[in-house]
Amino acid sequence: MTALLDIDRVSVHIPLKSGFLQSPLSLRAVEDVSLKVGRSETLAIVGESGSGKSTLGYVVAGLRKQTAGNVRFNSSRAAAPGENPAQIIFQDPFSALDPRMTVGEIVAEPLRLRSIGQKERLGRAANVLEQVGMPADAARRYPHQFSGGQRQRIAIARALIGEPELIVADEPLSALDVSIQSKILNLLADIKDQHGISYFFISHDLGVVHHLADRVAVLYLGRLMEVAPRDEIFRTPSHPYTQALLDAVPRIGRGRRKHQALKGEIPTPLAPPPGCVFNTRCPRAQDICRRERPALLPAPGRPGQLAACHFKD
Numbered sequence: 391m392t393a394l395l396d397i398d399r400v401s402v403h404i405p406l407k408s409g410f411l412q413s414p415l416s417l418r419a420v421e422d423v424s425l426k427v428g429r430s431e432t433l434a435i436v437g438e439s440g441s442g443k444s445t446l447g448y449v450v451a452g453l454r455k456q457t458a459g460n461v462r463f464n465s466s467r468a469a470a471p472g473e474n475p476a477q478i479i480f481q482d483p484f485s486a487l488d489p490r491m492t493v494g495e496i497v498a499e500p501l502r503l504r505s506i507g508q509k510e511r512l513g514r515a516a517n518v519l520e521q522v523g524m525p526a527d528a529a530r531r532y533p534h535q536f537s538g539g540q541r542q543r544i545a546i547a548r549a550l551i552g553e554p555e556l557i558v559a560d561e562p563l564s565a566l567d568v569s570i571q572s573k574i575l576n577l578l579a580d581i582k583d584q585h586g587i588s589y590f591f592i593s594h595d596l597g598v599v600h601h602l603a604d605r606v607a608v609l610y611l612g613r614l615m616e617v618a619p620r621d622e623i624f625r626t627p628s629h630p631y632t633q634a635l636l637d638a639v640p641r642i643g644r645g646r647r648k649h650q651a652l653k654g655e656i657p658t659p660l661a662p663p664p665g666c667v668f669n670t671r672c673p674r675a676q677d678i679c680r681r682e683r684p685a686l687l688p689a690p691g692r693p694g695q696l697a698a699c700h701f702k703d
């Protein structure tokens with residue numbers, strides 16, 4: 391079966407400008423990443439800060455252009471002109487909503503590219519607002535009249551109104567109170583059940599990832615380290631980087647620490663280390679790791695679990 395979303399060897403290099411001279415330096419935010427997301431599948435993207443998660447999410451949502459590679463949606467229906475089959479929800483529900491627009495206008499906005507009259511747009515906005523659990527009069531009010539959790543519901547309504555096939559969720563819970571997080575998490579799960587939507591779900595929180603992901607992709611310095619079904623990656627992580635990430639949260643999946651904690655800082659993406667980009671922090675690094683980039687290949691005896699490591703488990 392063809393995947394809904396096919397990310398094929400995507401790189402994002404960001405040229406750095408210094409003064410009036412164009413510097414030849416470019417920052418490698420995403421490097422040669424290939425991933426697929428199936429219909430109604432949740433692919434979680436994890437990795438430390440600066441690993442390229444958001445940049446890849448923006449490419450998927452059509453907000454940023456990749457410098458190499460392709461992003462293809464095998465959509466079941468034609469998108470309206472100028473419209474991306476994916477919508478995005480951001481981390482911060484405070485800055486994401488225009489304070490001068492009513493909630494109804496904000497939610498209806500993605501439909502403006504379609505030839506749908508204003509009355510119908512606002513009617514549909516009222517419908518999705520109800521679906522995400524907002525009060526009936528919300529459409530006439532302004533974002534500042536709502537709490538963080540309610541604003542995230544408004545952002546979700548806006549993402550839903552165009553009936554996207556995939557939603558990029560970039561840390562959608564991390565700005566919210568813990569008590570609200572599980573409510574929004576349940577809402578996202580209900581939406582997936584009802585609409586068959588796929589999620590490209592970016593999160594630092596491995597507890598949340600364990601709860602909702604079907605598969606997990608691990609990024610480090612813009613590169614894919616490991617990708618596997620949720621249970622495999624939590625029970626038997628193959629890549630030393632994944633193992634270190636999981637060991638930082640011993641309560642999930644496995645008991646006590648088995649592996650060494652991560653040491654040192656992430657190297658600069660202006661000059662990623664040669665060979666395996668993780669070699670400078672890896673407890674298993676040998677000479678070959680500093681020379682040869684490991685290909686993303688199945689872990690021994692686990693065909694569905696891919697890891698880019700010369701010494702993977």
Ligand SMILES: Nc1ncnc2c1ncn2[C@@H]1O[C@H](COP(=O)(O)OP(=O)(O)OP(=O)(O)O)[C@@H](O)[C@H]1O
Nearest residue numbers: 404417418419438439440441442443444445446659
């Ligand atoms: N517009 C930009 N200009 C310059 N550098 C950028 C830009 N956008 C991203 N970067 C750099 O690209 C790299 C990847 O950034 P990105 O925001 O994708 O990481 P992330 O995994 O989302 O991190 P976080 O967990 O902190 O959100 C970082 O080194 C970041 O500084």
Ligand SMILES: [Mg+2]
Nearest residue numbers: 443444445560
């Ligand atoms: Mg980010």
